[in-house]
Amino acid sequence: MKNFYHFSLSGVAFFINKDPQYCKELARSLKANVVYGDASDPQILEDAGGYKTDILVALTPKDHDNLFICKMAQKYFNVERTTALVNNPDNECLFKKIGITSIFNTTQLLSSLIEQHVAVEDISNLITLEDGKLSVAQIIIPENAPSVGKTVKELDLPLSIVLGGIIRNGDIVIPRGGTIIKPGDKVLVISLPQDQAKAVKALGGEE
Known part of the structure; x- marks a missing residue:
């Protein structure tokens, strides 16, 4: 399962991924803007337009990555709507406590x-x-x-x-x-x- 982050800017979809080959394939397959880089880096998010993002969705198999990305988007770029994939149901309370607006708990x-x-x-x-x-x-x-x-x-x-x-x-x-x-x-x-x-x-x- 590939790690990727999705965000929407006024109806336009953006994807961030740190695998260069995957980014190339994704850019060919989707009608969306694809950015190569690590979304946990505030500079990458800013360069991709995170400062004027409407929605951010973090979908990776690592809960701590999803949590960090969403929280950083809220703190640095005032993104109001963030969605995170939660793979371990024990982490859902933590996600809610720190203010992630939407949680998708696959196990639950x-x-x-x-x-x-x-x-x-x-x-x-x-x-x-x-x-x-x-x-x-x-x-x-x-x-x-x-x-x-x-x-x-x-x-x-x-x-x-x-x-x-x-x-x-x-x-x-x-x-x-x-x-x-x-x-x-x-x-x-x-x-x-x-x-x-x-x-x-x-x-x-x-x-």
Whole structure:
């Protein structure tokens, strides 16, 4: 799962990433401004236009990075709306306490689906974030899917896709690069709305 940070300036999307090759690929794939650098550096955020940003979203597998980025955006650039991905549910109270305006807790959402015995066959779009700028969907992996047997890093996923979690036999798996996709997995996908169909095709083999 790639680390990236997204922010919106008057309806224009910007992405910051510290992997130069990933930035090149992202720039080719998205109609958005892509900035190479570490978003934890105030100078990078400022150069990218952070001082006049409307919304900032931090989506990385490391909670402390997401927390730091959001807090810095609030402190240095007065960004009013910040959203952070929380991978460890124990950290949610801390995120709320220091004023992160929106929190997406993947583990909590997956647990809720299990506890409520949700009929996942009927689920496509679960929720949207930041006025529809990010969508969260669940994809069930069929036995003959092209993703079966592949690791997450081997998947041909759009570069704006984040796999937030997997429900597997009633258990929750937080996907890493080496996690192998198995038939019956219920994969939680965070994506730009326009890339959701591509994620469904790459994971499930259908659009």
